[in-house]
Amino acid sequence: MGVLALVEADDVALAAGVRLVALAVLALVAAIVLGWSPLLPASILLLAAAYATHLATDDPALDARAPLVAAGLLVTAELAYWSLEERGTIGTDPGESLRHVGVVTLLALGGLVAGSALLAVADIARTDGVAVDLLGATAAAGALLVVVLHARRAG
Amino acid sequence: MVVVAVALVAALALRRPELAIVAVPFALSLALGLRRTEQPVIAAALRLDDERVVERQEIPARIEVSATSSVERLELRLVLPEGVVVADGPDAFAMRLRAGEERSLPVTLRCSRWGLYDVGELEFRARDALRVVTWEGTVGEARQLKAYPQAEALSRILPPRDTQVFTGSEVARSKGDGIEYADLREFVAGDRLRSINWRATARRGALVVNEQHPERNTDVVLFVDSFADVRRAGRSTLDDAVRATATLASRYLERRDRVGLVTFGGVLRWLQPGMGTSQRFRLVETLLETGVEPTYTWRDVNVIPARILPPKALVLAITPLLDRRFVATITDLRARGFDLAVVEVDPVSFVDAGGTEPERLAYRLWLLDREVLRARLARLGIAVARWGDDTELDSALEGVRTYRQRARVALV
Numbered sequence: 001m002g003v004l005a006l007v008e009a010d011d012v013a014l015a016a017g018v019r020l021v022a023l024a025v026l027a028l029v030a031a032i033v034l035g036w037s038p039l040l041p042a043s044i045l046l047l048a049a050a051y052a053t054h055l056a057t058d059d060p061a062l063d064a065r066a067p068l069v070a071a072g073l074l075v076t077a078e079l080a081y082w083s084l085e086e087r088g089t090i091g092t093d094p095g096e097s098l099r100h101v102g103v104v105t106l107l108a109l110g111g112l113v114a115g116s117a118l119l120a121v122a123d124i125a126r127t128d129g130v131a132v133d134l135l136g137a138t139a140a141a142g143a144l145l146v147v148v149l150h151a152r153r154a155g
Numbered sequence: 156m157v158v159v160a161v162a163l164v165a166a167l168a169l170r171r172p173e174l175a176i177v178a179v180p181f182a183l184s185l186a187l188g189l190r191r192t193e194q195p196v197i198a199a200a201l202r203l204d205d206e207r208v209v210e211r212q213e214i215p216a217r218i219e220v221s222a223t224s225s226v227e228r229l230e231l232r233l234v235l236p237e238g239v240v241v242a243d244g245p246d247a248f249a250m251r252l253r254a255g256e257e258r259s260l261p262v263t264l265r266c267s268r269w270g271l272y273d274v275g276e277l278e279f280r281a282r283d284a285l286r287v288v289t290w291e292g293t294v295g296e297a298r299q300l301k302a303y304p305q306a307e308a309l310s311r312i313l314p315p316r317d318t319q320v321f322t323g324s325e326v327a328r329s330k331g332d333g334i335e336y337a338d339l340r341e342f343v344a345g346d347r348l349r350s351i352n353w354r355a356t357a358r359r360g361a362l363v364v365n366e367q368h369p370e371r372n373t374d375v376v377l378f379v380d381s382f383a384d385v386r387r388a389g390r391s392t393l394d395d396a397v398r399a400t401a402t403l404a405s406r407y408l409e410r411r412d413r414v415g416l417v418t419f420g421g422v423l424r425w426l427q428p429g430m431g432t433s434q435r436f437r438l439v440e441t442l443l444e445t446g447v448e449p450t451y452t453w454r455d456v457n458v459i460p461a462r463i464l465p466p467k468a469l470v471l472a473i474t475p476l477l478d479r480r481f482v483a484t485i486t487d488l489r490a491r492g493f494d495l496a497v498v499e500v501d502p503v504s505f506v507d508a509g510g511t512e513p514e515r516l517a518y519r520l521w522l523l524d525r526e527v528l529r530a531r532l533a534r535l536g537i538a539v540a541r542w543g544d545d546t547e548l549d550s551a552l553e554g555v556r557t558y559r560q561r562a563r564v565a566l567v
Contacts, residue, residue, distance in 0.1 A: 015348055037360055041157045048162060055171045066173035074180035081286070089229070089259075091245040099251075103284055107187075107451070111180020118179055122172035137167055140175050144163045147182060150189045 013057040022048035028080060035087055044077050062123055067115030071108040078104045156185060188287025196223040197252075199231060199294040201275040203264075208338075210374045212266045213242045218277065220250075221257040224277045227284040231260075234276040234293070238268050240302070266302035268394055269401075271443050273297040303439050304398040312406045314557055315373040315469030316494040320461030323372025324410035333369035340366055374428050374465045377404055378488075380474030380481040381445050385505040392475040392500045397442050399498055399548055400473050402422045404438050415463055416441055419481060421448025425463045454480050456487045460484045475502040476528060476539075489535050496555050497532060501543030533558075 024046035028119035051069055081101065122136065162178035165171075199220040208214050220231060232247040241245075242265040251260060259546070264273060277295040282288065326335045339355050342362030355363040358404040377400050384393040407414045408430060415428035416438050426434075426441050464470065470493045472485050489495045503525075508518040529539050536557040540551035 044158050046538060048158065048165075048174070051168065051241075052165055052171070052174055055173055055237075056169050064171045066176040067179070070177040071175075073158075073177060074184065085286075090247040090249055092249045096249060096251065102459065107184055107285065111183050112487050114183055115176040116177045118176050119172070122176070136172065136175075140163050140166060141172065143182060144160060145266055147156060147159055147185055150186070 001062055004078060005006055010058050013054040016053045016057070017050040020046050020053065021114055024050065028076075032080060035084060037081070040077060040080050040084070043080070044073055047073060047076070065121065066119055067112050070115045071112045075108050078107070112120070157296070159185065159526055160327050161250060161334040178404060178511065183414075183440040184285055185287060185327060188283055188488065193224070194290045195281050196280060197226070197279050197292075197294055198222070199277045199279065201233065201262075201277065201298070201461065203274070203300060205296065205409040206298065206533055207301045207303065208266060210266050210305050211268045212265070212302075213451045214266070214300070215243070216264055218248070218260040218443075219257065220254070222252045222259070223280075225254045226281045226287065231284075231416075232279040233262070233274075234278055234400070235264070235274060238271045238302075239264055239266050239272050239274055241265075241274055247466045251493055253512065256560070265441050266300065267389070269302050269304040269397060269443060272300045272302065275302050280472050283419065284323065293489050295429075299442060301440065304394075304442065306405060307402040309402050309406055309549050311549065311552070311554070311556070312410070313469070313471065313496055313559070315375060315412075315467075316559070317467035318371035319490045321372045321411075323370060323412055325371055325373050325412070326368045327436070329369065330366045331365035335364060335370075336349060337368045338366040339363050361412040367511040371555040372410070372430070373407075374415070374468035375403075375407045375412055376415040376417060376428065376464055376468050376470045377419040378470050378472040378474075378485070379416070379442070379445060380472065380476075380478065381418045381422070381448070382478035382481050385502040387505040388506070392446065392477075392505065395475045395542075396475070396500045397445055399500065399542065401439050402548065403471060403473075404500075405435060408432075408435050408438075413440060413465075415465075415468070417459055418442070418445045419459070419461055419484065420478075422446075423454070423458055425459065428465060454484070454485050464493065467494070469496070471495075473500065474498075475500045476525065477502060482532075483536065486532070486535055489537050495537050495538045496559070497537055497539045498548070498555075499529075499539050499541050501541050501546075504544045537551060 001095060024043045027039045029045035031037060031043060055063065082104075159178045159181045162567075166174035166178070178566050182374070197220065199218060200218050201218060203403070204215040213554065218231060218233070220229070221330070222229065228249060229252050230247060230249045233241065235241070237245065239554040242263040246262075250260075263327055264274070275295045275298045276293055278293055279291065281290045285448050314325055318325050318329075322517050330337045338361070339352060342351065342364050345415055346364050350364040352365045379396055379400050381393065384391050386392075391399065391540060404414050404416070413428040413430045414513050416426040416432060417422075418424040423442055424444065426438055429437070470485075472481075472495065474481050474485075474497060476482060476497070476499050486495065503522065506518070506521075508515050532539055538555040540548075542551040
């Protein structure tokens, strides 16, 4: 994931990104070895931060690899949580693992498709001015609000 | 959610739509996972094939589980008390349960030591397909599992000095109707013809009859020391004492003897002498409650009700000989004329000699002190059977048997 995020980074972004990726790997390994789940989001955020550093520093036009990075991050997080769940001896139904692999794959593919669609919209917004830009920002804030409200109700 | 929030804020702050795209799969996962937020109703129970087992014996059981609504992933974990383990396989299970479906999961339990255990509680964790929402709780009703102590190898028991009036398996010292030949005497009116010894009659020229020893039962009181316990590597003197007591009780009850029990320690428990299978179960179940309850109160024989210690009963004390209160009580019992023997659950193998010279010296002094105590008990006419790692219970009791045959009369 770190390689994917930093493959096109220049020297400055690469130096910072490598450090962030190293930290992310360290957090991921520590979370899995120690069985401490709060470290997992930190690890994912550090990987995302490495990608953000590349975007902020190098300022590419519009990175087409973004949906791929997003799906990769999701798969990394899912697999890490899965390995934490499987710690200890637990008897499972036959086919349970395969089903979960299927669910994660579908989710990653869904994320990839949705991300690609959003990337296309962002491309249009980028070329069509500030109004669409504002619309995008409002939509992002709205999405965040919906997620927060939904999570509160669930809690 | 943290990742989604941070990525969206970063996207706005850095004006990079790629970061919002990074949040998309996570937001999708959250949105799909939070669709269903109703807690499923789960019912589960642990069914044991047998609620009375012998320690270290495997207990087949099954977990029966059902749910009113569909659960994509249900994780169940047995809540087992210390001393109960899953003999084979995992103690946790994960499964998919459809609405109304009932599942039965086989599981084998094992009690590593005797005792009373509450088993049957299960912790559950139900999750949706994306594992975003989790419901946790406890189900199942605790049931009592009784693990009886394992019997020690014992071929011969310690015969009491005196017998009681009921028929049993012990040859009485008195003469009467029985099988065992005792003596000859002259015929008196009322003697049965079949008891006439014709050879002796021919020799003496007068009617002579055989006399026999009758077979009678005996009263035995098992006197367990629960003042002190020495533990090491999963073993303890109290565990061994309870095993020996259960074995002795079974052997005496098989002979139709009356067996009583006194566990003497922080908590005094007793069971009046009785006979039969029901007494065996009562006795073992009383033993299962035995534990060391620390106390600094001085206790002596006066706290034991008189009916628990019937006259002419053999009192068998099972003790590691560590607590002075118990030693004082057995010497007191001996002074009151009770037929007394001690099975010493030797704690020496549970204790290290120590690394330093003062520790080794203290250890040697402790061993000498124990030798002195044994000699003091022997002088009082109390036979001590040392039962430890290198001695079987049978061999230890054989020593006492021999001692009691040779040193029957003791001046107290």
